[in-house]
Amino acid sequence: MVYSVNMEKDRQHTMPRHPIGVVSIRTGISKDVLRVWERRYGAVTPARTPTGRRLYSDLDIERLRLLRQAVAGGRRISDVAALELTELQALTGDDRSRAEPEVEFESPQAEGVSRYLQESLEALYRLDNRELENILSKAAISLGSKSMRRDVIGPLLTIVGDRWRDGTVRIMHEHLVSAIIRSILGSATNGVGGSLSGPRLIVTTPSGELHELGAIMAASAAKETGWHVVYLGPNLPAEEIVQAAREFQARAVGLSIVCSTGDRHLAEELRKIRRFLDPNVALLIGGRGARHMDSLFHELGATYVEDLAAFQDALDAITI
Ligand code: B12
Structure with missing residues (x-):
């Protein structure tokens, strides 16, 4: 035994x-x-x-x-x-x-990240939107936008989601943090940045998916690699995604799937997108809600991108 x-x-x-x-x-x-x-x-x-x-x-x-x-x-x-x-x-x-007692085993960068996370949560509990925005803006400046997205915003949202599930964070906190992050990443959603002559990318979330911050982060990462990006907001029906890709002459479509509660509807939408999308247009999908959909993506010839760095690699591979 x-x-x-x-x-x-x-x-x-x-x-x-x-x-x-x-x-x-x-x-x-x-x-x-x-x-x-x-x-x-x-x-x-x-x-x-x-x-x-x-x-x-x-x-x-x-x-x-x-x-x-x-x-x-x-x-x-x-x-x-x-x-x-x-x-x-x-x-x-x-x-x-x-080691001498003062030897630091935690890198200064990691230390900064955990401080920003801690301070953000404290500001969030106080519903102090100004301070929260301040902290995240400081993080963006001192860590750079890539590290801020990856090391602060991603983990912050995960903590908020986990605490919401166990009841220590309320829906109002979740809404506040989303609104602030949306405004901080705002330039990803308009025409600023990116390259107008770069390859073209549509970013959105499929119908039923209201979580948009992953899509916004993906749009912002794509702009940084020189793509011409149009972000179409969340919750877009398959027909509209296909039509937008056609009119914009997109080389790729990036979709974010964060919530995994509406799987059947989602699978139908994704099948529709792939059926009507030009076969030369790459379909790149990211987000925690898509992690278990390997076999569907295999069937559709879609690529699952596990994070924003892998997304940038996948976009680079399309243009080679
Ligand atoms: C903010 C939030 C909301 C906000 C969203 C506001 C907005 N404007 O986006 C609101 C209040 C609307 C909301 C609603 C709901 N939510 Co909510 N929400 C969250 C929260 C806290 C953050 C979501 C988020 O943006 N995460 C950040 C993302 C983007 O992280 P990620 O998926 O790991 O993605 C990373 C990478 O994969 C990559 N990425 C993501 N997408 C893409 C796309 C591409 C192309 C690429 C390359 C990369 C990439 O970027 C990220 C950063 O590294 C999460 C908690 C969490 N852990 O995520 C819960 C969470 C996602 N929500 C959840 C739930 C249950 C809901 C509701 C059903 C609640 C309800 N009862 O109404 C609704 C569903 C709405 C819907 N139909 O979609 C659950 C989902 C559980 C599940 N089984 O999937 C979570 C996980 C909370 C929890 N712990 O239970 N929510």
């Missing part, structure tokens, strides 16, 4: 089950850095779903945490990436015990 319980624990420990977003939050390593550590240094080798998404095990997460500690303790990733887990444990333990 004890033996089988241990075997089950081991199995769970090595089972690939965590997407890159979860790993990034649990380890404090950004998704971009995770990919580089994997590609260049073979730090971990995540499994892949049939559509190519990375999946990590508990063991991978443990290894990545230790690697992060080793790097924060002054070592180079190239020197430590190939070490065994036990060697890493010994090394980081040793580094910690010999």
Whole structure:
């Protein structure tokens, strides 16, 4: 009995089950850095779903945490990436015990991020919209817009959503944070930025999907890579998406799916879009609500993009 319980624990420990977003939050390593550590240094080798998404095990997460500690303790990733887990444990333990007390194991960037998150939540609970906007604007300036989206806005919305579910955040807080974030990311929704001569992209959310912040972030990321982007707002019926792509001569359509409660209607809408959309127009879909739709995307020839960096890579690949 004890033996089988241990075997089950081991199995769970090595089972690939965590997407890159979860790993990034649990380890404090950004998704971009995770990919580089994997590609260049073979730090971990995540499994892949049939559509190519990375999946990590508990063991991978443990290894990545230790690697992060080793790097924060002054070592180079190239020197430590190939070490065994036990060697890493010994090394980081040793580094910690010999470090001067003032040695900082948390990077200044990570520290800034957690401070912005904490302050944003405090302002939100006080319904202090001015302060919330101030904090997020400061974050954008000090971290850059990419890191602000990825490290502050994304996690802030996740925390708000989780707390709403467990009842410690109210709908009014959720509405307030959405309104402020929408206004901060506002330039993504108008004609500012991007390149008028760049390849053309339509961004929206399918009919029934009212969450629009993921689409706005995607539009803003695409502009930064030189695409000419038109953001059409949320909740757009399939026929309108197809027609807009035709009239705008889009090379790609980006859709955000955050909520997974209306799956059947959504699947019908996506099938309609693919059926009538020019086959040369790429269909790129992101958002947490789309994570479990691998087989539908496979059927439609749509690409699931797990985050904004992967989106920028996918857009680059279209123009090569
Ligand atoms: C704000 C919010 C709302 C606001 C949205 C306002 C607005 N203007 O957008 C309002 C109040 C309208 C709302 C309504 C509802 N909501 Co709501 N909401 C949220 C909240 C807090 C944030 C949503 C969000 O924008 N997240 C940020 C996104 C964009 O994160 P993400 O999906 O991980 O996306 C990342 C990447 O994937 C990428 N990305 C996203 N999209 C795309 C697209 C492309 C092309 C690319 C490349 C990348 C990309 O960018 C993000 C940043 O890294 C979430 C909590 C959460 N964890 O997300 C709940 C949440 C999504 N809501 C939820 C629910 C249940 C609802 C309601 C059903 C509540 C109700 N009973 O009425 C309705 C449904 C409305 C509908 N039909 O769509 C649930 C969904 C659960 C589920 N099973 O899917 C969540 C998860 C809350 C929870 N913890 O339970 N909501």
